[in-house]
Amino acid sequence: MSGSAKHKSGNATVEQALARLNFKPRELEPGHVWLAGAGPGDPGCLTLEVLAALGQCDALVYDALVSPDAVAVAADAELFYAGKRGGQPSMKQDDITALLVRLARQGRRVVRLKGGDPYIFGRGGEEALALARENIPFRVLTGLTSGLSALAAAGIPATMRGINKAVILATGHAAGAEDDLDWAAIARTGQPMVVYMGMANLPVIAASLLDGGLAPSTPAAVIVSATTPQERIVVATLSTIAEEAAAAGLTAPALIVVGGIVAMRAALAGEP
Incomplete structure (x- = not known):
């Protein structure tokens, strides 16, 4: 079997496995913010829920540690780069929170994507608390912590x-x-x-x-x-x-x- 044929067979196997899983992602609604973890870097570490969220969002606020492959999944989204890498230019945390609130109130479908897991040294708890105080509907999608x-x-x-x-x-x-x-x-x-x-x-x-x-x-x-x-x-x-x-x-x-x-x-x- 050629390398190309093997690759196609692998893709087909993944598609079949997903079909057997019967995974039904929740709908990301306008005005909602989902705080998601992208895992340690390899796109294979993305969870199905995060993958589905990226496919639905129209606004993606992402950190420097998120791989370009993960960002590329959000093909229909407006991208907002937050930085958050030590020693590099980054948005201030208050500005990130304000951006999430503003986008949600504009009726956008927002994903806030972080490396690893948002609740493990990712300041996801701070952002969730700020959204709760602003009465912005939110959901947390766990990621593989680095x-x-x-x-x-x-x-x-x-x-x-x-x-x-x-x-x-x-x-x-x-x-x-x-x-x-x-x-x-x-x-x-x-x-x-x-x-x-x-x-x-x-x-x-x-x-x-x-x-x-x-x-x-x-x-x-x-x-x-x-x-x-x-x-x-x-x-x-x-x-x-x-x-x-x-x-x-x-x-x-x-x-x-x-x-x-x-x-x-x-x-x-x-x-x-």
Whole structure:
């Protein structure tokens, strides 16, 4: 069978599977706002509900971490770029909320599309609360959160019997600031952690975890542009991860993973 024939067969298989699923998407009505998650980047990670929403909307407000493939699904929508990538030009959060309210009151069918899941460090809760206060009908469409799905794609199980009984999702955006997390307390749990928005503060985070009692040999990894063709992964130890990530030229968007689960990547790949 030729490569082209195989590709067509695959498309037919997907169409048949969708038909058997009997999925009936809800209608996105005029004046409504749906807050949706696009997953970690690979368009294959879009949920059916989000895919259907993108096909219905006539106004799409999207973030920088959303893949162009996902944006392209909203072929009939007016596009509003919100930015929201660290260190890059972005709309202020209040301006984004005001835009959602304005579009809804114009009778538009609005989708607010974020990378990952809107309720996991995506400020979706803030936007939902603002819409509720303005009496704008809204709905939340969950997405695969990058903090878990990126690990799976990188060959790192988020939980593993004998290694951990919990996994901690944290933001590293404020590392070193007065209102920062108590990294020492997190270190004392002995449980692996996944840190969002921490790339710029990786040296501070690593040092704080070491000061909190984690061993310098604790496995650590940085995953950049997870699930996309640009994905890059550096695996090291907690004592060296900041230096090795910098040497590799890694920059945001990135996730930092710390804990014994990181060592499973080599084991699952059959490495010694």
